[in-house]
Each structure stands twice: as structure tokens, then as C-alpha cells.
Amino acid sequence: MPAEQMDIFASKKALAAPLLSVQGLTKRYGARIGCADVSFDLYPGEVMGIVGESGSGKSTLLSCLAGHMAPDAGSVVFQTAAGPRDTVRMSEPERRMLARTDWAFVHQNPRDGLRMGVSAGGNVGERLMAVGARHYGGIREKATDWLGRVEIAADRIDDRPSQFSGGMQQRLQIARNLVTGPRLVFMDEPTGGLDVSVQARLLDLLRGLVRQMGLSAIIVTHDLAVVRLLADRLMVMKGGQVVEQGLTDQVLDDPQHGYTQLLVSSVLQV
């Protein structure tokens, strides 16, 4: 990463309080560890990648962060409009409100994140209606705009997602999540299960949206190329523990921990 770009991050950090501050987050499944004692800060506009093999606890961590699962210990402090709040100790209505407004969650499988029986426009409009939009024309206009931004033709607005290709479904899911202008996006393997050319376009789109909207994002993936492209910072997990974290390029180019070295060297070179 060029030096002046790092300076931008440095000044950003100095200016703003962290958007998300995680301290000692722990989740156990009985005697087994889901994730243990995870701590990090995420600053506004920053994209963090979490990598690790299957079962390393990255999805558990993401679920705890996004409030889908209650952690056993630790705190997740989010900078809400009204000041910092610990989302773990928030009441459920507040947390769900946050999940509809300031947060977004992009599932690996679009079927988990979309309503397959509802048209594309309805899918995008749902979050708007959930926060009180009651003007059909306005909702539709916004849905059309967002379909355009994720490169779905406007005449597909009344088609159901089941008639869409996998890549289109994933793009629709992204539009549906970003329509309310969230500040923090959680992504669980957003490119999983897509073929490479579709992956590339999706990544390109995501990168554009993240930069353009100044989003912060946490991306869980096992694909190192995805984090290389999207993430500013990288966290490597193994067996529920964070074994290494740092700037993405630094971690990938000069891995310190044995497991990270293994991970980096395991990537197939084409």
C-alpha cells in the first residue's frame, strides 16, 4: 500500500471515533469454542476482511457482531447517531431497528437474504417500508434507482428473484441492503458459489459502492483474492482465535504466523 494512502487512514483514525469497537467477544457452543476473546476497532469508511478455514469461527464471529447470535462475553460498541451503544446489551427492538437502518447483512446464499416470492422491486422496497415509507411512487423510484446501480435492468423490477441468475440475485441482495443507506455492512462470503467472471464483476461493483458511499464493511470469506481486492485490514482466524491481524497487503505479502503462511501459500497460482 502506498505511503500517502496509509496517511489518509491515519488522519481518518485521528479524526473519528471507531464506528464499531469490539472487546473480548467470546461465543462457546457448550465445551467447544466458537470464537474466543476477539477484539478490534473498525473506523468509518474502513473495510475489514476476516479469513480462515471452515470451522475457524469467522461466521460465528460475524453472527455475534450482527446480533444474530448472543455472545457469551464481550461487548460490541457501535457508534449510533445518538452516541456509542453496546449492541450486545441493547434491547431487541433497538437492535432490530439498527439492523434495518444503520446495518446491512449480505448472506452468502441470496435465498437467505431475499424473499423469493416477492418481486425485485418489493425486495428492495421492503427495508424502506420497514422504516416507514408509505408512498408507492417514491418507493418504486428508489427501487428502480438501486436496481440500476447494481446493474439490473429496470424492466426486471416486477420479476421475482427466482427468475434471476445467481449473480443477479446476489446483486439484488446488495441493492436491498444498501437502499436505506447503512453505515456498516456485514458480508458473509458475498462471492461464494459464483463463477469467476461474475465474481469479478460483483467485486468491482462492491468496491465501487463501498468507496462511493463511504461504507464500513466486515467481510468474512475464505477467498484471499476477495480480501486483497476489497479489504483495508485483515484478520486471520484459526480455531476460534485471531492469530494475526494487520493491513491486508502486509499480512498477505509478509505473513508472520505459521497458519497465515500456510493459508497464503495454499492459494493456487494460475
Added chain:
Amino acid sequence: MSETAYNFGYLDEQTKRMIRRAILKGLAVPGYQVPFASREMPMPYGWGTGGVQVTAACLTPEDRLKVIDQGADDTTNAVSIRSFFQRTAGVAVTGATRDATLIQTRHRIPEAALTEDQILVYQVPIPEPLRFIEPRETETRKMHSLQEYGLMHVKLYEDIARHGQIATSYAYPVAVEGRYVMDPSPIPKFDNPKLNDCPAIQLFGAGREQRIYALPPYSKVVSLDFDDHPFVASKADHACDLCGSGVSYLDEVIVDDQGGRMFVCSDTDYCGARVAAGQRGRLSPPEAA
């Protein structure tokens, strides 16, 4: 002709108390679906087992019962439920909306205005308005408790996107007292405005789904809509062919194989009373000279 082998109103007293408790809770929390231990009734599910249990719990020997099915007093469902309570409770029955103290209804609200002395009992097939958009009961209950009703509008959005207007014409969702979204049972949306500010107690019973909910008198009931697609209480654009009424809800009846049809009031009591008062429609038989 009461059958003395049965307890008054068929159900035993303990069961009636249990149902009354559910009704009271429903009245205290308007629009909230109260679970209750629905009993097997001597009629199949879908024939008004929920309504019958609520009626049985509310009946007193002094009551005058009216039962309507799609507005009519003389259809199978109405006739069999009416005779059921005649046999098991021995209560007086009537066809006149004005004379009844308790009205059990399937899919209509009578045209005549109700009064504070009346109870209206609805038969409800599916009490959960969110069911068809969110099939998980655990999730819909959470949505009710957190007042997350955006999905309800997604359904209306889909209607407009597909049909150019809100095509939901019955079981049209309503918001009760600014809190719970409620399924008003499959009444035509024409009847929705009558739910609002109604002087009578309105009780809803779903037997198979084991839910009771209620609207206390003068509850505020608002039909959901969009700012630019407001709720419209629609009916067939005709006058009744028997009594000439232009304001009542109409049934369309096919009368021959050539596409001939007539429109008649679905509320037989209302229509009959108008005809008796000398009102005539397009297809009324000529006056006897």
C-alpha cells in the same frame, strides 16, 4: 327443543371460563391474538368452530342469536350453526339484525348499524395477517411484539406492482389502535370501514389455529394503504336487482347460460326488509295488482 343432555351452549362451564378469559384478554389488548385451548366441536374445521366456541362462551339464556354466512341467514353454515345453538342452548333466534343481541358471522358485517347492546362474533380461518409473507409463526409473533409491520406493506406493494392497484379485496389488513396489525377475517374490504368506531363488541375466533382476538367498542381501526394509493372500500358498481339499494354489498349471481346475471344484496335481512318496505329493483317481480 333444547337437548338437556348437553350443558348450556354445548361446552362445559370450565371450557367456557377458559374462553371468556381469552376474550377478556383480547378485549384488553385490542388486535392481539390470544392463544386458547380450542376444543373439538361437532363440526369440521373451517365451518366456524372458532366462532361457535366464542358464541357458546358469550351466550346467555336471554340472548337472541342471529347467524349469517356471507351475509345470508339461510345458507348451510348459518342454518346448521343456528339450529346447533337452538338445540344445545335453547336460545331464541332471529334473522333481523336489529333484534339480535349476539350475531355470529362468516365473512360479512351486517349492513344495518350495530348498537352497544350487540356482540358480533367472526369466524376466522387464518388469524395471522403476516402468514403468507412470513410462514414462521415464531417470526411473526416476534414481528407483532416488536411492531415490525413493513412486510404488510410489501404485500400491498406487490399488489400495485402486479395489478396497478391494491387488488386485495377481502381479509384486508388493518391496524388496530395504532398498535397491532390484524386480519379482519375474510370480510370484503367494503366492510372494513364498519370495523372502525363500531359501538358493538367484535370478537374473532379461529378454532383450528386456536386464537381469539377482539375489538372493544369504538376501537380505532385503520386499513393499511399507501399515501398515493389510498384504501378504497369497493363494491360491484350496480344497484341491488331486488331492492334497488345502491349502497349495500352485492353478490353476483349467474342466472342462465347466456351470461345473464343479477346483482343482489349479500345481506338477506337488509334486502328483505327493504323489499317488505316497498323498495323495488330492476328484476323485482311485478307488483301483485
